[in-house]
Amino acid sequence: MKKVYAHPKSLKRAVFHYCPGCGHSIAHRLICEVIDEMGLQDKTVGIPPPGCSVFAYHYFDVDMAECAHGRGAAVATGIKRACPDIVVFTYQGDGDLAAIGTAETIHAANRGENTTTVFINNAVYGMTGGQMAPTTLRGMKTTTTPYGRDHVIEGHPIKMSEMLAPLEGVAYIERVAVNSPANIRKAKKAITKAFQMQLDKRGFSMVEILSPCPTNWKMTPIQAWKWVDDEMSKIFPLGVYKDVTEQKSAD
Amino acid sequence: MPKVLMDGNSAIGEAAIRAGCQCYFGYPITPQNELIEYMATHLSRRKGCVFVQAESELAAINMVYGASVVGARAMTSSSSPGISLKQEGISYLAACELPAVIVNMSRGGPGLGSIAAAQSDYFQATRGGGHGDYRTIVLAPSSVQELADLTIRAFDLADKYKIPVIILGDGVLGQMMEPVEFKQEAPAVLPVREGSLRGAKGRPSKIIKTFTSNPAELEEINWSLFRRYGLIKKQETTFETFMIDDAKLVVVAFGIAARIAKGAIRNVRAEGLKVGLLRPITLWPFPDEAVKEVVKNVNHFLVFEMNMGQMLEDVQLSLEGKGEVSFYGRPGGVIPTPSEVSRVISRLYYQKGLK
Structure with missing residues (x-):
């Protein structure tokens, strides 16, 4: 009989605490599959953030060092510079990466740190109960934008992949989603490529994942998956934003 | 070397x-x-x-x-x-x-x-x-x-x-x-x-x-x-003492303030005033036992800091109500001279009737 699925070795056999339909558990599994396939389990240090995924260290069977809100890129810099042989990835939400940690993220990317960031964009602060995120869509209702996000007052959804891609230290940025089998397959390919960029010392790599949050979006999982296609990916288009291995030399 | x-x-x-x-x-x-x-x-x-x-x-x-x-x-x-x-x-x-x-x-x-x-x-x-x-x-x-x-x-x-x-x-x-x-x-x-x-x-x-x-x-x-x-x-816990053996008044100061205080103490010693210095080197842990030891023989303390009185609280806590504590401080980045501090020390010395 052909084996079509196995529990990833670097994913602990723990029950996820995530809500039904949440994208975190899919993203976790994809990263673990990639770590297994690339043989990185014993040389990886992961950096989980505060937020719903603060307990990521209960699931990833690799060395994990929790860090302060938004400081993932700085901590990754310290780890990678001190020990360049370690494979470092940060796992960050939208509040973490695109609000409180914007400076750390931009400068780590600009320095071309050989680190990999998995950026979970679910347009909302999940763990604290559904407040506005920097990536909250215009008109979207959250607990701190109860009348809908008004761009005149609250600004516009921030597009991190588009912002970071032009920086010269950036090797690879792709935006993917985990709301359908086809998208999940693409997401895994992107994560693999991001880790490969790090191994090849090409510079900063990031995969932005549009990730459903049915609980705080007040939707069923099925509605949430559809909303990623119908609404979210219109503002945050999927695709490759930077890939230095695809760029032709100007000369 | x-x-x-x-x-x-x-x-x-x-x-x-x-x-x-x-x-x-x-x-x-x-x-x-x-x-x-x-x-x-x-x-x-x-x-x-x-x-x-x-x-x-x-x-x-x-x-x-x-x-x-x-x-x-x-x-x-x-x-x-x-x-x-x-x-x-x-x-x-x-x-x-x-x-x-x-x-x-x-x-x-x-x-x-x-x-x-x-x-x-x-x-x-x-x-x-x-x-x-x-x-x-x-x-x-x-x-x-x-x-x-x-x-x-x-x-x-x-x-x-x-x-x-x-x-x-x-x-x-x-x-x-x-x-x-x-x-x-x-x-x-x-x-x-x-x-x-x-x-x-x-x-x-x-x-x-x-x-x-x-x-x-x-x-x-x-x-x-x-x-x-x-x-x-x-x-x-570490600290330094300076001219403390016969002292009737002990200045407590740390860092650069202690350096200034040493100059001031040399000045007043030349005038015959018996003044010493206790200098905490570890601020945490604070040398409270050293302060307790000094108060067995000395009743008067002058805490001198380049602030409005912060280590002062640790000295007071260490003394547990014993002894008399005075304070001299210059905040904001003003650096007092040894002669300024010696004037403060001698005024206090005479006010407390130590001479």
Whole structure:
């Protein structure tokens, strides 16, 4: 009989605490599959953030060092510079990466740190109960934008992949989603490529994942998956934003 | 080894390299820029060593956190406003029991304040500084030689007790030049610190974390931290006494203020006044037993600080109501002269009828 699925070795056999339909558990599994396939389990240090995924260290069977809100890129810099042989990835939400940690993220990317960031964009602060995120869509209702996000007052959804891609230290940025089998397959390919960029010392790599949050979006999982296609990916288009291995030399 | 003439900031840099510091992360701020520049020039050229000019003090302390996670000897430095920004990271380092050395060449405050030397960060340094129940070891040098010596001690203490160590200097100590002797060569390679994360090769994966949803577990972590703090207090409290044996009045001062006080004491001694000095070298743990010992023979204390009276509270707590405590302080970056302090001492001496 052909084996079509196995529990990833670097994913602990723990029950996820995530809500039904949440994208975190899919993203976790994809990263673990990639770590297994690339043989990185014993040389990886992961950096989980505060937020719903603060307990990521209960699931990833690799060395994990929790860090302060938004400081993932700085901590990754310290780890990678001190020990360049370690494979470092940060796992960050939208509040973490695109609000409180914007400076750390931009400068780590600009320095071309050989680190990999998995950026979970679910347009909302999940763990604290559904407040506005920097990536909250215009008109979207959250607990701190109860009348809908008004761009005149609250600004516009921030597009991190588009912002970071032009920086010269950036090797690879792709935006993917985990709301359908086809998208999940693409997401895994992107994560693999991001880790490969790090191994090849090409510079900063990031995969932005549009990730459903049915609980705080007040939707069923099925509605949430559809909303990623119908609404979210219109503002945050999927695709490759930077890939230095695809760029032709100007000369 | 021959003595070399060096400013205090550079002396810390050289001492740190000789202590085996592998990583320095910093952000420019006066009056400590000679230190970040020294590391950019010298540490960055050493094999396997790392220098990064960070985008902020917040980033710098979190880079230190990352380097400490993998077991490297790491340091950062700043001055008062920058140290405020580092408090987030210091709290996490303390919580995760990660060693690190943090230099504060303090300046006048509050706010942006001035770039002149002050001692107004005593409370911040000795009470933990950031959120949560924790302490850091705080070392207060008063000469360039002592800056160098205490820098080496800071790295050793940080590793020994798995704790962030603060070197609390000031703008004068950082900027002034004095002869300094470095007593040890830099180690070729330091062993990887036990407990560091470098990938789960040949062992189960490990976690460094602070967050727990179980208050009882967190309480136990706090208990465990404070058991270690008790040990540090017992083993590492240090102080200096100066002309104290026959003293009727004892000045208590730390850092550069103690240096000024020594000059003042020499002045008043020449006039026949019996005055001595107690200088805490560890501000945390504070040498309260030393204060208790002094009050057995001396009733009058003058606490002299370049702030509005911060260590004063520790002296009062140590005295437990015994003795009489007076205070003289100059905040804001004003540096009193020894003759100014000798006038304060002799006025107090005569007012208290000690002559």
